[in-house]
Amino acid sequence: MIGAGGALGILGVVLTQLGNPPNMGVCIACFLRDIAGALGLHRAAPVQYLRPEILGLVLGAFGAALATREFRVVGGSNTFARFILAMLAMVGMLVFLGCPVRLVLRLAGGDLNALLGLAGLIAGVWTGVWFLNQGFTLGRAAPQNKINGYIFPAMIFILFLFLLYKPAFLFFSKEGPGSLHAPLLISLGAGLLIGILAQRSHFCMVGGIRDFILFRDTHLLTGFLAVLAVALIGNLVTGDFKPGFTGQPVAHSDGLWNFLGMMLGGWGVTLLGGCPLRQLVAASEGNTDCAATVLGFLAGAALAHNFGLAAGPGGVPFAGQVAVIIGFLAVFIIAFFNSKISIVKPSAQEVSPDGKGN
Amino acid sequence: MEKEIDARGLLCPEPVLMTRRTLDKMSSGTLRVLVSTAAAQENVTRLAESMGWKVAVAAAGDDIILTLRK
Numbered sequence: 001m002i003g004a005g006g007a008l009g010i011l012g013v014v015l016t017q018l019g020n021p022p023n024m025g026v027c028i029a030c031f032l033r034d035i036a037g038a039l040g041l042h043r044a045a046p047v048q049y050l051r052p053e054i055l056g057l058v059l060g061a062f063g064a065a066l067a068t069r070e071f072r073v074v075g076g077s078n079t080f081a082r083f084i085l086a087m088l089a090m091v092g093m094l095v096f097l098g099c100p101v102r103l104v105l106r107l108a109g110g111d112l113n114a115l116l117g118l119a120g121l122i123a124g125v126w127t128g129v130w131f132l133n134q135g136f137t138l139g140r141a142a143p144q145n146k147i148n149g150y151i152f153p154a155m156i157f158i159l160f161l162f163l164l165y166k167p168a169f170l171f172f173s174k175e176g177p178g179s180l181h182a183p184l185l186i187s188l189g190a191g192l193l194i195g196i197l198a199q200r201s202h203f204c205m206v207g208g209i210r211d212f213i214l215f216r217d218t219h220l221l222t223g224f225l226a227v228l229a230v231a232l233i234g235n236l237v238t239g240d241f242k243p244g245f246t247g248q249p250v251a252h253s254d255g256l257w258n259f260l261g262m263m264l265g266g267w268g269v270t271l272l273g274g275c276p277l278r279q280l281v282a283a284s285e286g287n288t289d290c291a292a293t294v295l296g297f298l299a300g301a302a303l304a305h306n307f308g309l310a311a312g313p314g315g316v317p318f319a320g321q322v323a324v325i326i327g328f329l330a331v332f333i334i335a336f337f338n339s340k341i342s343i344v345k346p347s348a349q350e351v352s353p354d355g356k357g358n
Numbered sequence: 359m360e361k362e363i364d365a366r367g368l369l370c371p372e373p374v375l376m377t378r379r380t381l382d383k384m385s386s387g388t389l390r391v392l393v394s395t396a397a398a399q400e401n402v403t404r405l406a407e408s409m410g411w412k413v414a415v416a417a418a419g420d421d422i423i424l425t426l427r428k
Binding site for chain 1: 400
């Protein structure tokens with residue numbers, strides 16, 4: 001666990017040194033947004049690139065799951081609700097400007113705005129945990145036709161071929177964060193390594209906070225802290241540790257919306273069972289619900305940039321603030337009606353209180 | 359006392375939550391927990407061991423049976 005977190009931390013620093021955007025050595029939300037951009041799902045010219053880190057992560061986790069016989073094709077547990085939750089969580093994360101991984105990398109770079117994001121993330125996870133304690137569930141996944149589990153990794157492999165041959169219908173940023181990237185093979189290798197380590201360790205950023213709140217269990221939290229410690233040391237060594245609120249790279253200093261954006265993100269992904277990185281790994285292990293969740297993240301990125309919801313260095317647009325409020329409402333409705341506190345009785349397929357499904 | 363929890367197909371932390379709810383009501387006996395992922399196996403095992411239960415693991419097709427005893 002510490003190894004996986006440490007590797008993520010050091011790769012975050014190294015990839016930035018080799019060309020990735022500042023404090024964005026690895027960011028699952030940002031990189032999925034760049035992939036959405038490369039595919040033309042949104043047309044925000046500065047954030048379009050088929051990030052090899054993501055492609056490598058999926059292929060690495062897929063390989064590791066096959067090798068360890070942990071590849072299980074399951075799905076069908078409220079897939080559409082998961083898609084929507086992921087979409088809303090992504091909007092929140094793009095108002096903060098980062099997923100939980102980047103939050104920690106931003107902290108390690110001295111970006112104190114990320115402290116408000118961290119407070120928001122903890123508040124969001126706490127809210128999600130509250131609903132879990134009220135019996136929130138999206139139901140159980142059932143085994144599916146094995147072939148369907150290969151669709152997601154195959155899709156990612158096709159994107160990898162696209163990256164190598166750069167067909168004309170794709171978009172690649174000429175300037176902005178999307179144009180900043182480490183050499184392809186190094187990024188791909190880093191992704192492969194992170195994917196293998198994350199698959200083996202079941203690493204999850206929000207899981208660390210969640211399990212600590214729920215069980216006072218620090219197992220996953222050590223991974224979270226390892227990312228922070230290693231990236232902090234790395235940034236101190238390279239001189240990239242610049243503490244402050246203003247002038248931080250690819251960030252804004254609107255504390256309220258840093259908090260609320262990440263709270264929405266944290267709440268959404270806690271209900272989904274794991275942070276964006278964990279969802280990518282689970283999708284690579286054959287969970288087709290998690291594959292739909294990843295598509296939900298892509299849709300959220302498209303929504304955020306097509307409708308001008310995403311934050312930029314200047315702050316959070318009004319439309320983005322409205323979207324976060326709507327997001328809170330929508331996540332609340334999904335959380336409420338899938339909990340035991342809801343007056344709507346769960347169907348026979350759902351999990352009964354003693355844990356025996358039908 | 360012997361009980362069984364079916365946590366197959368559930369994502370974290372639900373299998374652990376279900377196990378804890380049941381273990382909180384049991385002082386001794388045997389609890390069988392069915393899970394379907396290695397992550398769930400690891401997390402349920404860690405919880406049970408932290409509460410002083412012994413855990414035995416067996417494969418059942420694509421699923422995993424954890425037998426908790428105290």
